[in-house]
Amino acid sequence: HPPVSQMEETSLLRRANCRSKGGASGFKVAILGAAGGIGQPLALLMKMNPLVSVLHLYDVVNAPGVTADISHMNTGAVVRGFLGQPQLEDALAGMDLVVIPAGVPRKPGMTRDDLFNINAGIVKTLCEGIVKCCPKAVVNLISNPVNSTVPIAAEVFKKAGTYDSKRLLGVTMLDVVRANTFVAEVLGIDPRDVNVPVVGGHAGVTILPLLSQVNPPCSFTPEEISYLTDRIQNGGTEVVEAKAGAGSATLSMGLRGDAGVVECSFVASQVTELPFFASKVRLGRCGVEEVLPLGPLNEFERARLEKAKKELAVSIQKGVSFIRK
Numbered sequence: 001h002p003p004v005s006q007m008e009e010t011s012l013l014r015r016a017n018c019r020s021k022g023g024a025s026g027f028k029v030a031i032l033g034a035a036g037g038i039g040q041p042l043a044l045l046m047k048m049n050p051l052v053s054v055l056h057l058y059d060v061v062n063a064p065g066v067t068a069d070i071s072h073m074n075t076g077a078v079v080r081g082f083l084g085q086p087q088l089e090d091a092l093a094g095m096d097l098v099v100i101p102a103g104v105p106r107k108p109g110m111t112r113d114d115l116f117n118i119n120a121g122i123v124k125t126l127c128e129g130i131v132k133c134c135p136k137a138v139v140n141l142i143s144n145p146v147n148s149t150v151p152i153a154a155e156v157f158k159k160a161g162t163y164d165s166k167r168l169l170g171v172t173m174l175d176v177v178r179a180n181t182f183v184a185e186v187l188g189i190d191p192r193d194v195n196v197p198v199v200g201g202h203a204g205v206t207i208l209p210l211l212s213q214v215n216p217p218c219s220f221t222p223e224e225i226s227y228l229t230d231r232i233q234n235g236g237t238e239v240v241e242a243k244a245g246a247g248s249a250t251l252s253m254g255l256r257g258d259a260g261v262v263e264c265s266f267v268a269s270q271v272t273e274l275p276f277f278a279s280k281v282r283l284g285r286c287g288v289e290e291v292l293p294l295g296p297l298n299e300f301e302r303a304r305l306e307k308a309k310k311e312l313a314v315s316i317q318k319g320v321s322f323i324r325k
């Protein structure tokens with residue numbers, strides 16, 4: 001990471017010590033892929049989060065620049081930058097939470113699965129670093145295809161004997177964010193007042209909004225259901241096409257350790273016969289505390305669920321085979 005003078009290092013340590021005098025010492029968070037379209041705003045949000053005491057920004061390019069920039073923010077977290085593979089282990093040592101948006105994004109005409117060939121290897125290498133340096137960290141995987149990268153991470157951790165299914169989560173919250181926005185538009189209400197569970201996975205037909213379980217309770221016409229389901233499933237593609245080659249969604253993306261936080265996430269699951277599935281999970285300081293059941297589905301959702309499971313099973317197996325081969 002960029003040279004830090006003795007004086008600066010002493011002052012960083014003093015700040016970190018001060019903070020821990022307050023009681024809880026805060027989360028140590030690493031972002032892998034921190035210089036990218038998701039990494040940079042995520043780094044900014046983490047630096048603004050009072051629960052974060054140490055923030056490590058790792059990338060294979062531009063990490064020093066992003067680190068210098070973010071580190072000038074007048075908030076508590078101590079920020080350090082790490083550039084390239086030789087610095088991966090220092091970036092990961094002692095981390096409580098590792099968030100991974102490293103890898104390539106889609107261009108128009110591509111599916112998320114088209115990213116597998118590049119991103120699978122990147123995720124594998126980064127997870128091998130986690131095994132070595134912070135095997136007890138909670139890992140949030142953003143890199144696509146999430147339906148395969150989460151099984152890849154699980155296999156790397158299993159191979160090393162460090163796997164804890166509670167600590168590995170694929171980030172699918174963007175599907176909920178989109179669903180809330182599009183449903184609110186149809187209902188003519190504030191999106192902050194809407195909650196739509198989105199289950200299954202994070203690609204095309206595997207993204208299954210449960211419109212029969214929207215909160216506040218409401219009903220839709222068959223046309224609205226068809227429009228909303230398609231729009232939510234294709235929200236990512238809508239952004240990829242609008243950005244016309246300049247990447248995918250980065251700005252609509254966002255662990256407190258509080259009890260009782262419930263969010264949708266792609267996790268190891270017994271909700272269906274598949275080993276991984278996105279559904280509502282109750283989060284706690286150590287990751288997943290409980291995977292919640294799907295609740296009652298209507299006929300439309302049951303049919304879509306079968307379709308989602310078919311594609312999801314293939315994507316999961318592809319990730320598993322990548323490590324076991």
Ligand code: NAD
Pocket residue numbers: 032033034035036037038039058059060061101102103104105106115119122141142143144145146171172173174175202247248249250253
């Ligand atoms: P980006 O290209 O802007 O940034 C990716 C960053 O990863 C770059 O800075 C790049 O240098 C870095 N990188 C590449 N190889 C690396 C390695 N070996 N180690 C560390 N860093 C490495 O892309 P983005 O828009 O930030 O998207 C990143 C990934 O997140 C993509 O795969 C994208 O499809 C995915 N994504 C997922 C969701 C989701 O909801 N799960 C949402 C949006 C994007």
Ligand code: LMR
Pocket residue numbers: 105106112144174202235236237239240248249
């Ligand atoms: C999204 O849903 O926006 C991301 O998964 C990025 C993509 O490729 O669509």
